[in-house]
Amino acid sequence: MSTSENPPFQEDPDSNSFGRLSSRYEPGTVEPRQLVALETFSQSHPGSPSAPSFSMVIPPPNITGRLHMGHALNLTLQDVVARFRRMEGDDVLWIPGTDHAGIATQNVVERQLSKEGISLEKIGREDFIKKVWEWKSSIQGGILDQIRRLGASLSWDHERFTMDPGFSKAVTKVFVKLHDEGFLYRGERMIHWCPRCLTALSDVEVTHVEQTGTMYEFRYVDSSDKSQFLVVATTRPETIPGDMAIAVSPEDPRYLSWIGRTVVTPFGGRIIPVISDPSVDRDFGTGVLKITPSHAMVDWEIAQRHGLGNFEVIDAHGRMNPSSGKLSGLTREEARERVVSDLEGRDLLVSKNPYPGTIGVCYRCQTVVEPRLSLQWFVKMDRLAESAIEVVKDRKIRFYPDGWKNTYFDWLVNIRDWCISRQIFWGHPIPAWHCSACHHVTVREDVPSKCEKCQSPDILKDPDVLDTWFSSALWPFVTMGWPEKTADLERFYPTSLLVTGFDILFFWVARMVMMGLHLTGKIPFKDVYIHALVRDQFGQKMTKSRGNVVDPLEIMEKYGTDAFRMTLVQMASPGRDIRLSTDRVEGFRNFVSKLWNAFRFVDRSAQGELLPKELYPEEVSGIANQWILIELSRSVREMREAISSYRFDEVANTLYHFTWHQFCDWYIEASKPSLDLPDNDPLRIETRRTLLYTASVLLKMAHPIMPFVTSEIWSLFFPDELPIGAQRFPEFKSEKSPAETNSAGFSRVMTLVGEIRQIRSHLKISPAQEIPGVFVINDKNGAILGENMGLVSRLAKVRPLVSVSPEDVPPGIRASVSEGFVSLDIAGLVDVKMEEVRLKKEVEKVRQKKTSIAQRLASREYLDKAPPEVIEKDERAKQEAEDEELAIISALEQVRILVTRDLGGSGNG
Known part of the structure; x- marks a missing residue:
């Protein structure tokens, strides 16, 4: 039992x-008092300078609102480790702080202003930034108080903000250093663009959402022979006005005769070439790919190889621009409908069918992103990634669970250059100045008075700001005073442990490793514990739209x-x-x-x-x-x-x-x-x-x-x-x-008591009801058990037990262990004939339950679709049903013996 x-x-x-x-116990009374005592202790009891050091940095929450369940989980796990390490005698440094969260915070403040009828364009950059600082001042204290309320024992005297003066100075220094070393450059590249936030996004800031769209097939007619045409498959008809070529695979025999010819775009009537490129998948769609370099990443790469140039037809706001002709001013969705309708009316639409796929959306506002050719700042990632891969392969950094290192490797092996410039107001300014005279760009830490190349004083500050994750990547060492050689850096860096969610493995963890290695020559942390998401009881992600968001503070107030x-x-x-x-x-x-x-x-x-x-x-x-x-x-x-x-x-x-x-x-x-x-x-x-x-x-x-x-x-x-x-x-x-031998004897007492309690449970005898009984010791190993029958009597609520020889045992139900047994006299307590009938029904009921679970677990479809935790729950339930079946059968067999002997009486059971 x-x-x-x-x-x-x-x-x-x-x-x-x-x-x-x-x-x-009243947590509402105790916790406020102990919160003060606990925080006073953690601040007034630093570890000994001679003690081993242990350090962590908090994943800094964004200054966008209240803490959520993910924060609560993360902070709790870190606090368990921090308190344990202090009790081990370690000198613990656990650094708190908050993140300025560029795009996210700008969106929040922008929404606040819009409620007052104030637009971003109307207020302007300088006044908007003032508003954000006001927002930060109003919200940050509340966030930190929520962290305290959870009991997190942080080193509050080390609190940092990613845009405090010291941090900002370090960020500027890193930008200039990477630029001077050739790791950072400005260039025109295809990037992900959010038409809502009006800014570039890095690859990992694009969330890929499964969506069933439509695959369209259109005719592209030969420019010389109107009777011949190619059928092109696409999910984005609105980009047809921006087509620069049609591409086929050089190994596809169906289209070899088309290579070098020209066709007419079905919407816009432009003449474009048919080219061959090995990247074209002959098995996708019709095997013919339209090349729209300004609005597709792969198309841009193909266009670069063939010198096709660009033709942009969608503007920064996600609307069709004047180059799109009759579509000008329409949204992307409206343009798609217009093109399909037009081509269907001219018999150029071959087919349209549902197509399951994914679309990229902005990780913050969920707007469908637009691939766009843009002049941006980038960090070269290949060499930085190589070092970050090696330290994990060499187990200098260890992941828990270990499998996350494979996900980490997959991203770093296929990494692209990192777009770090953002076209928003809130963030770290890019330390670059553009010369209006010679167009040279000066990059330096302090503000120049003139162009370093032509000496012209007509220079303009770069209007962009840095990606939030650029500064966050510096968090483990800048929080300890880098680039200065501080005592904290000497003693506590690298940090001992990072606790974080898997959703920012690429955003943050990998970038901290790369920046830490390059800028300090050391790994930023030794262990990385990756925790999962907190979902609702049905496994759904907590979102405001679902109405299933649970506030940690409300839970703490109600339950402690x-x-x-x-x-x-x-x-x-x-x-x-x-x-x-x-x-x-x-x-x-x-x-x-x-x-x-x-x-x-x-x-x-x-x-x-x-x-x-x-x-x-x-x-x-x-x-x-x-x-x-x-x-x-x-x-x-x-x-x-x-x-x-x-x-x-x-x-x-x-x-x-x-x-x-x-x-x-x-x-x-x-x-x-x-x-x-x-x-x-x-x-x-x-x-x-x-x-x-x-x-x-x-x-x-x-x-x-x-x-x-x-x-x-x-x-x-x-x-x-x-x-x-x-x-x-x-x-x-x-x-x-x-004492192990005697301890094992107590375990036998527990087992025997458990057996007696199980009999009570199956026979529906009240736990308070004393039962008469005797005990028998089978062999010499039962001596300890015999010496503790008084304890068995008390724990199992059996009348003081009397020892008898096996041949003198009166009839009763037996609770047995290997060293002996107790025979329980249930006469007058249970009507054994009725009990036999009831236990038969109980056995049948348990068997039906066991069979139902077994059938479910035997279904291949169920095993393929059910979540692992649901399958595990069923497996446990099946085992519990099997154990229960055996226990009831044992009780039933003993009751049958009593029925046969007619010793149970009519009872009062």
Whole structure:
């Protein structure tokens, strides 16, 4: 029987009104007080200069609004590690801060102004930037307060903002350095353009969304022979006016005779050549590709190889420009309809069919992006990427889970130059000046008074700003004072760990590695833990449009911060999205209450007892005391191993299992007989010491995850000790204890009690109802079990057990272990004839459930489509049904024996 089925120990709500703990844990009262105490401690207890250093930087939240569930998860996981490392004695630096978030913040402020009837064009650059700084001042404090409310123990004296003066100076220096070294250039290239934000985007700022569009096929007539034509397939008819050529594969026999001829564009009537290029996929569409260099990345590359030139027909706002002829002024969508209608009317439309594909949208405003030829600033990425690949291959940087390194490699191997200029107002200005006389561009850190080439004073500041991720890529070392050689850089860089979501693996992580290596000569961090997304209970992404966004602060207010943190940590399983439900959080609120009530019991039972510094299993004689100390040590080891490998879910599960099942459900109940002994009884004294010691270690184990309730209890129980955050995290006693044998004996007691409780459950006998019984020891290995039958009686609610020989056992239902069994006399408690009928139905019911799950798991379609966590849940349910079936069958067989002997009576069951 699983110990999770044990009835939890119950406390009289008013039984401990005289104690140190109130009858109920009230997070709304405790957390504000402990928040001050915890923050005071973290700021006033820096690590020793001789201690090992441990450092992290917070992924800086954007100054765009409130924190969301992803922030809460990220901060909680980091805080677990930070608190653990402090308890290990490390000198911990965990740097907080916020990101200016160029496009995102500009969009937010622009929307705010539009509500007041103020447009971006009307207000102008200078006044708009003032408005953004005002927004930053109003929002940043709230963001940082939310982080504090979560209990994050950051190094607040190191707080940074990506546009504070020191950071901005460092960004300028990096731009100039990369330019002078030849890593940064300005050129006309095809880029992704957002018609809504009116700015260039880098490749990773384009989100690819699955969408079923339409594939059109049109006739392109030979310019010399109107009876001949090529059929071209395209999803973008609106770009036909910008066609510069038609391309076919040089290996496609269908079109070899067309190479070198010319055709007429079906809309616009321009004559364009037919060329051959090996990049054309002969199996896509008709195998004929229209080349529109100004509006398609691949087309531009082909045009470059063939010297075709460009012809732009869509403007910066996503509307057709005058070069598009009759389409001028239309949106892209309107132009598409106009072209299709026109060509269909002239019998040039061959077909149109649904086409599943993807479209690129702006990662911020979700507008469909437009490939566009534009003069922009770029960073050459190939050499930078090579170094970033090597340090991960050499395991100088390690990913957790390890599989994420393959995704990292895929992007870096196929990397393109990074477009870093943005056509917006808010961001780091590009330190470049353009000469109106000779058109030379001067790049330097300070403001020049004249052109460095022709000496003309007629120079203009570059109007663009830098991509947000350019400055974010410098975050790990600029936050520590780079480019100055600071003490922080010397001691804490490279950082020890980065915790972040997979969605910014390319945006941020890879770029930090590249910039860190190039600018400091060192990796920016040693370990990278990638966590998944927080979704709703149905697996849906949380979005405002779905109405399923959950505010972390509301959850904390309702259920308590410790319960919320415990939920996030327990659900942080590697590679799996978190499905957050309030039921889960409520369950962990019960767990916090369980811990609180356990300490109310400790308070009542061990008041006045001095806290032992150490207590080993071989130093105690009581079987339950030996067992709990061994299980405590084992749990400490498991937690340490899990934290070291960033298996946060295992950290939480180990804590939960030890607290709820081993300490509360078993040990506290098992300790009560000893605690009822006279004050001077050695076993009572020993049990009080063991109870208090185990409870103190449990608090230390729980503190990194649940800082509020643990700090409150510690301060009340051990006011003369150092704060719990300054305590050392428990150590694992690795030596094998001589008490292991007795501990195993207690495990047999637990098993036997579990068997009796299972019988109660199946026969519907109340947990409070005492059952008469006798016990039989099968062999000499049952000596410990026999010595502890009093404990079995108390825990299983069986009348004081009497030992008998096997031949003298009266009829009854047996609860067995290998060393012996207990025979339970259920006469008068259960009508065994009716019970036989009921158990038969229960067996059939469980079998039907098991069969249903098995059929589902046997379906290949189900296994292919169902999420992994759903399949795992079904597999667990199937195993549980099989175990339940065996248990009911066992009870049924014993009931049948009693029916045969007619010993059950009519009962009152």
